Amino acid sequence: MAATKGIDCAVPLTAEKARAMAAAGMKFVCRYLVPISMEWKRLTRAEAEVITAAGMQVVSVFQRGTNDAAGGAVNGIRDGKAALHEAKLVGQPVGTAIYFAVDFDAQPKDYAAIEAYLRAAAKELPGYSVGVYGSHSVLEEMAKRGACKHFWQTYAWSKGKLSKAANLYQYKNGQELAGHSVDYNDALGGEGWWNTNPPAVEKPVNKFDKESAEEVISILGSVWMASDNDPGVREATTMQRTLYVML
Known part of the structure; x- marks a missing residue:
């Protein structure tokens, strides 16, 4: 080389x-x-x-x-x-x-x-x-x-x-x-040199990709439908969906 x-x-x-x-x-x-x-x-x-x-x-x-x-x-x-x-x-x-x-x-x-x-x-x-x-x-x-x-x-x-x-x-x-x-x-390696370019900034990684998001929405939808006979479950699911939208 x-x-x-x-x-x-x-x-x-x-x-x-x-x-x-x-x-x-x-x-x-x-x-x-x-x-x-x-x-x-x-x-x-x-x-x-x-x-x-x-x-x-x-x-x-x-x-x-x-x-x-x-x-x-x-x-x-x-x-x-x-x-x-x-x-x-x-x-x-x-x-x-x-x-x-x-x-x-x-x-x-x-x-x-x-x-x-x-x-x-x-x-x-x-x-x-x-x-x-x-x-x-x-x-x-x-x-x-x-x-x-x-x-x-x-x-x-x-x-x-x-x-x-x-x-x-x-x-x-x-x-x-x-x-x-x-x-x-x-x-020969390890020179310690530098330049004036700004340091690279890592972009934040989204927690969910599209496929994962759709899966979560599907699960929440199923829970929502099952909650018709249980107001407590419906209330908890509403909070979960609100938190998901905020992510």
Whole structure:
């Protein structure tokens, strides 16, 4: 079975480019939740609607610099709060994922700080699921530690290995698609993506179909006829028929 294809990009998409990417077979777009000071790469509600209208899903990733995760819990608190603010602005549904970038060649000496960063960010994001973007070794270690729930691997620094924990895999950087600079990704399941479509509302199910209703009416009619010699039965049957009409 072929993997589901998608892209990530720093510069926001126009409606025309989103449609062109969807036509090229892309099913999702990874975009940045960042503070307004980084507006040039910032996901907006309008862009999320454009991506959805083109028939693609949105994957949210928070990233200020390349190695903020190395700053541990202090940075995690700061970035978690900022990510929550941005997620609410763009209307990202709760229950979906926000990935946090570890965009450097992290070493074992960095793992404790990265874990602390992710756990601190998660505490600031009630209702959302936290993920990590990073190398094979980062994903393997964070999965082993249970530091987050979603995993997006980059081929960079990964030495040709693919983590079994990966939900997304970024396999080629610096490409051009529809006149836009993109990186190519595969979706591997459990991505935590979202769109701006309203949630489906289940329609109430009628208690009786036509056949059942006709059967009940027939039974009530028989009881009604049999009640001619018993006023008590007639009164009870009248109440039953009234209740049935109200259903």
